[in-house]
Amino acid sequence: MSDVRVTVQRGQQAEERVVRAGTTAAELFDGERSVIAARVGGRQRDLAHPLAAGDVVEPITVDSPDGRAIVRHSCAHVVAQAVQDLFPKAKLGIGPPIQDGFYYDFDVERPFTPEDLKAVEKRAQEIIKSGQRFSRRVVTDDEARAELADEPYKIELIGLKSSAGDDAEASVEVGAGELTIYDNLDPKSGELCWKDLCRGPHVPTTRHIPAFAVQRSAAAYWRGSERNPQLQRIYGTAWESREALKEYQHRLAEAEKRDHRRLGAELDLFSFPTEIGPGLAVFHPKGGAIRTVMEDYSRRRHIEAGYEFVNTPHITKSDLYEISGHLDWFADGMYPPMQLDGGADYYLKPMNCPMHILIFRSRGRSYRELPLRLFEFGTVYRYEKSGVVHGLTRVRGLTQDDAHLFCAREQLPEELDSVLKFVLGLLRDYGLEDFYLELSTRPEGKAIGSDEEWAEATELLREAASKQDLELVMDEGGGAFYGPKISVQAKDAIGRTWQLSTIQVDFQLPQRFDMTYQAADGTRQRPFMIHRALFGTIERFFAILLEHYAGALPPWLAPVQVVGIPITDEHVPYLADVAAKLRERGIRVEVDSSDDRMQKKIRTAQKQKVPFMLLAGDEDVSKGAVSFRFRDGTQRNGVPVDEAVAEILDVVERRVQV
């Protein structure tokens, strides 16, 4: 056998190695237990892959993003094998790795019960322990069809591969080019235990799945279309170690504690009375206090940035949405109309833009007025499908902090740049720091306007986005029907991303509504329109902030900023005086004069996540002082009242977290 020369690449370091021809990646990384696959010439391969002369080989370790995905993909196979062991009639769908885990879809006679899932997890554990080998085998389409005659969904995927090439939804199973089947072989006898159509790669044996858990089951449409049959999907997770799995489960528990629906009830912020209807929230006094601060600060900043405030009604005749085109696209998502005034259809308003356009159109407009920036906290109603309403993040009645900017063509680049800067600046003031931008382009098949208009609008947005010194991600086909959009994606305190602000360039509605202004040369010109929501919706942004801060809002946003806690009843009047001083300066302060003991009052305020507790007993009273207790449990005693007031005011005015 001849020798071949290969390059082992580790990060920036490359190492030349001479090995026997036919040497596998596994042999190359012999003894490196964390290596579970390799990238050969840029393509992910099994460790059993034989190397060829000139190959550049990179190890893929189990704790890398690619490595985890491979472990999860392999674990999905094990779960599928377990399911078919326990439910021989189950037909396989697809089973890809996803963020933090994997799923596998099955066509089964009845949905899985919690007990079924326990049994599946147990069986999967046995399979993992048995150390079955993942063995790759290239097959022709016809061979695959013959072998998988009992797996109708797999057959369909093979058909997709030959017709559509690299179909995204089928890619994990069949990939592009050659078709492969992975056999799971018994380590001792070599006997075939299970097999699945799959592109791979996989870990060498099931023992290379260090830690996993079956999480839940849910229905999912085959190939993501509601016209297709529903399959039963099992979600699971897998990690490089038991510790990593534990940490992940801990993260899930933390996220659950931050759930805004839970915090909303615990902190008495809002509720969804069933008497009102799904997706229709009421804000309680404390939630109302937060909203008011959010809105007031936003208003102030909008005034500073040259916006003008408008107000528009909540219902309208259908004409508006016929002209705008919303009725063509979104009639299903609107509340059905009421017939009034002898036959006119009145709709609850699902969008503010047409109304703002009518304000623009209410009189002749001059170029001197542009850019005209109209802003409104506009409440709209959308008939979201019953299965999708979710806390405050997906509701049926919502308030957009909606602005429409009307400007001349040559003002667009400057206006887009400044609105992006404005948006990002304001989001930072609310405590979000980590952003990236997403550019959504024309949605195929459901868009109005010419290719040229779309291209121009998209390019304008791209230029504005590229000036912001932020990562820009493309979202092909994700735009609205009337124009492309930039969305601002923000990461929260536990690393989840939320789509917040959207900025859209719209060439269409100004045409549809025949908007004009008079230019300097006396001609009539068509204005350009930018749609912009900053929070997106107040309700949703409220929820995001609540989860970001885990309910412990920074003092400027906290519904109750200060609670006075007397050591005994005698000290209530003294604290009432302190509270009055704070209240005069606009601080939201309460004195707990209940007949609870002082310790209990501290506990109560702590659980309500109040930023400042001010305690006062004889010692403080005699010195004209108060004692601070902060949310983290630390305290500062004997602070002169004026100093305490000044400190609280300072923190609130600077909008910092404590």
Add this chain to the structure above:
RNA sequence: GCCGGCGUGGCGCAAUUGGUAGCGCACUCGACUUGUAAUCGAGCGGUUAGGGGUUCGAGUCCCCUCGCCGGCUCCA
């Protein structure tokens, strides 16, 4: 909209094989007056989401409706 799960006082939970609803927190009243996360006692509060059925008897079993939860689809 689709699939599955769930629905017990304001909140969190309990109630052996169907036998007639209980606890903690909160709330009200009383006592206590205390220096940094729960004082003690008493009391109020439920047609077990709503409706129908099976049964001598239903919170427990069956059906329908409503709502919530987890997903899918959707998201102007």
